[in-house]
Amino acid sequence: MSQLSHLECNRRRIISLLVSISLLLGCIPLAVLSNSQQAGSVTIAVSSLNVRDGAGQTHKVIAQVKGQENYPIVQMKDNWIQILLPNGQKGWVASWHVEINQPATPAAYVSPTIETLNIRAGPSTSFPVVGQMAKSESFPRLDAEGDWIKIRLKDGSIGWTAGWLTKEVPSPALIQPAPNPSSQAQATVKSATLNVRSGPGTHESAVGQVYAGDSLTILEQQGDWIRIQKDNLQGWVASWLVTMGSTPSPPSPSVESEKPTIRILNPGTNLRSGPGTSFDVVKIAKEGENYAVLGVEGDWFRIQTAPNQVGYVAGWIVSAQGVANVERKGNESLLKGRTILVDPGHGGSDSGAIGPHLGTLEKVVNLQVSHLLSRKLKAAGATVIMTREDDRKVSLQERVDSSIRRQVDAFISIHHNTSENYRVNGVITYFYSNGDDRELANSIQKEVVKRTGSTDLNARYGNYFVLRENPQLAVLCELGFLTNYQEEVIMKTKEFQEQAAEGVFQGIVKYFAQKK
Ligand SMILES: [Zn+2]
Structure with a gap:
């Protein structure tokens, strides 16, 4: 009897538990839905992932989620x-470790970008x-x-049309008289190149590009x-790569595309009164600015810094358009008779790292830089x-073998890095070895940092197959983080x-110059 009532009691408890579970299951998706429309959702991209009670690896693990599961983003x-x-x-x-799914956009209207578009x-x-x-x-x-x-x-019926021949337009109900263009908000591009996309997210296809300084x-x-x-x-651009609200910047000193110009690649580039670092700084140029080239002196460009002002900028830290990049003197003989093996990392079915934002x-980038270096x-x-000169798979052993077979004077492997921390x-x-390898690595590191303006994470010991198994002078360059x-x-x-x-090249040249 007491047994029975105990069972009965248990059964009731179980039922009430089931009811609360179904209630939970019943109402949470509603909360989820309204939330996910705000901020999007994530799909777990690894087989199992820790959920922590704070934003960092040191916080306590409170749950685990599994691959392919979806969760709404709170913040x-x-x-x-x-x-x-x-x-x-x-x-x-x-x-x-997750893929971010953009929130569903409210019903959009589309218009053809051509005169008439078929509906199928x-x-x-x-x-x-x-x-x-x-x-x-x-x-x-x-x-x-x-x-x-x-x-x-x-008429309410459904049809299909070519998405690439349409553009998104505001809903007809929302169309308002176009504001006076001069009073419209402006933004200025901050990054060197910025993709313009068909929609608001990095997964959307690029429809064009704009450049640093563009309004x-x-x-x-x-x-x-x-x-x-x-x-x-x-199209759409990422707002964190532009300066918002600013009035259009005054046109750069040179704008005519036919005339030779240089573009400033690094923020805070010194423009000087003469062609050398011993001359005074007359102006500090911003990344993305363009200047008309008046002439070349040694490896410096003479440029127009203001309507009646002339200045100089070091040729190796800018990019030239419509004029040859500066000539280098004295280096040619240094590399004559030397054999350099350029090794673009990965290839073929081995893609190496994949940039998580732009794919x-x-x-591909290893090969592009390697061709320029070569x-x-x-x-x-x-x-x-x-x-490798194209997109093909080459084993690590083959790479080392060609280094040995040709008794190369230097083996330069080109890679791009990744990190869990974005x-x-x-x-x-x-x-891999102290001595010559280390000296060459130091020289290349210094020159690459100087020219790219990237963070200097220093030359380091690395236990890589192509270095470890390689009896020749060998280094491996990680030019930046795709993550x-x-x-x-x-x-x-x-x-x-x-x-x-250019940095890798100069590093090699400077290394051999001091070995002479
Ligand atoms: Zn790599």
């Missing part, structure tokens, strides 16, 4: 994201044409499949993204061998690659 701090767990608890996960019955050109839309018309966008978007037609008209803002217009280019493949070495009289950035040159957003953006640019290659 973000540094590289950590606070998520909402199904039991209503909140906890922090490392952003580099399905999402490809193999479906029959069911109608046409004119450039002046706009339709609500309902869904997307690949590059195709689903729209609702005037953009702000059309609308959504979270950290702004929709901008620059001449005929319209940059390490093997060209500079050849121009300076060296015999250059590359372990804030880590900078250059590291690795050596750092700013560096990933900049490392894709021709300017950065040019300066990085």
